[in-house]
Amino acid sequence: MNSREYIESGILELYVFGKLSEEEIAEVNQMATQYPEVKEEIKAIENAVINLSYSVAPHLSATNFEKIRAELLGRNKVIEMKPKTNWSQYTGWVAAAVLVVGFGLQFYKLNQTNETLNNVSTEKNLLQESIVDLELKKKESEEVLAILRDTSNVAVALAGQQVAPQAFAKAYYNKTTKTVYIDASGLPEPPKGMVYQVWSLQLEPVLTPTSIGLLDSYATSTTKVIKVENAESPQAFGITLEPAGGSASPTLEQLYTLGKV
Structure with a gap:
């Protein structure tokens, strides 16, 4: 398996989330050492988890968060994950991040729907105004024709x-x-x-x-x-x-x- 196939397999996400066995962790560490692109992909996943979950992790103080963030983002090497590490806080961040993204998508869709409804309402009002205007013009024209045709x-x-x-x-x-x-x-x-x-x-x-x-x-x-x-x-x-x-x-x-x- 080449590095691209390895990245696309989904194992790196499980590695970051602490869901691999010791043998699988050792394999990922080996691939990260051998392939710089694998190492960069792991760092990118870690960055995404940290940045997305910060706003919904109230149990972490700003000081502790910055320590973790600096540790994760500032290192030149990939953090080696241990399977027995307490990953509950990380999985909580991930779940919260998923909720944030989900709410964001729903909010975006709601805004799009509201904008569409507003556009339809505006077009409906304009159409109604045009119809009223045409009716008035039609009535006025009919009155003029009646005057012209009246032989009296x-x-x-x-x-x-x-x-x-x-x-x-x-x-x-x-x-x-x-x-x-x-x-x-x-x-x-x-x-x-x-x-x-x-x-x-x-x-x-x-x-x-x-x-x-x-x-x-x-x-x-x-x-x-x-x-x-x-x-x-x-x-x-x-x-x-x-x-x-x-x-x-x-x-x-x-x-x-x-x-x-």
């Missing part, structure tokens, strides 16, 4: 004015229910601290504007189709840009769109 609604095109020639909007007015929806998708995003305000206009005999609401949900609306207040027989609709909260009368210099019914 009159579509009023609101063209861009001097302050914003490229802007446009559309008002959907129901002459029976008096409800008004504004499609504001053609309006630029209002500056911070400003809001679009919708006006129902009477053109004759005198221009008379009446506020029918703010497009303050512009930023959060997916479709940009926003319901405002009812309007009584409007002749035109206009949209101006006003300070947040709206104005009592339209700022004509900030008239963005205008269209006749």
